């Protein structure tokens with residue numbers, strides 16, 4: 001594994017590009033974000049766009065904001081309404097298994113003065129898709145990852161509200177193909193490329209899924225999109241995306257972080273709160289597949305924004321990620337109707353053997369708590385040798 005010399009992102013991250021000096025493209029984006037981009041101009045540009053979509057006589061909503069109740073979506077909604085005077089309609093795609101804090105934050109949004117539509121897909125089919133996601137794709141939240149992108153677009157078409165405001169552009173903030181990094185819009189090809197592992201919903205028809213059960217997961221047709229003129233923009237293209245500031249602002253307004261501290265696999269207590277499987281389990285899969293997890297993403301942002309130095313981040317990242325998520329494990333087994341043996345065998349099946357230590361029989365070596373050990377943590381030799389097996 002190679003690690004970026006500026007942050008701690010390994011080159012195993014899909015789509016990540018390293019330059020000839022071993023600097024990742026997310027670090028290059030951060031330089032642009034903090035030093036080059038004229039944010040005043042971008043904000044002005046946004047104001048002009050919003051004016052074009054504004055419903056001046058108050059007879060309808062003038063844009064859609066997809067919300068999970070997470071701090072990002074709350075910030076998006078709040079900014080559009082209270083800074084730009086828009087009247088957004090919020091669309092929430094109900095996750096696999098909503099958490100208490102997730103529910104609380106959705107209520108918080110309505111208390112803040114927003115109308116909301118909740119889209120809840122048929123749970124029998126949802127569970128079937130979650131099983132497919134877990135066993136075949138190593139993504140416990142697969143239906144959720146599709147639905148959060150299709151449901152708002154469906155609502156946009158049905159309600160004839162052309163403008164959808166998404167949050168940050170993850171390719172810009174976290175790294176991705178150059179052609180996508182500076183994009184300010186999201187479309188069907190983005191969805192299929194980055195969220196669906198190259199799958200199309202129609203591929204599921206051949207696997208025993210009934211077309212009529214998957215309506216919320218179908219991306220509207222080109223004709224439907226064209227008729228309404230649906231346009232999806234990233235707010236993060238127009239407004240400097242600063243998580244720490246946004247969290248502070250949302251907390252002041254009454255938004256709740258995770259009640260028991262950092263979410264499993266994370267360093268912060270403010271991301272991936274809404275679904276029981278997304279915080280720990282989904283992010284643990286990422287660790288098994290790529291050797292890093294949510295804490296690495298969050299610590300990289302700490303470094304790029306100048307709040308932490310690289311050595312400190314390297315030193316602490318192991319304390320936050322790579323541990324088997326236990327909090328909702330019993331609930332998950334029950335949800336999928338799967339045994340603990342099947343569960344662990346599936347995790348092992350998706351674990352990248354090039355990243356983790358194995359013995360002479362090609363079995364994984366684990367530390368005293370049963371967690372896997374990476375071959376390379378980006379430490380110096382001596383530090384690496386201190387890990388207890």
Ligand SMILES: [Zn+2]
Pocket residue numbers: 004005006007008009023024025026027
């Ligand atoms: Zn980097």
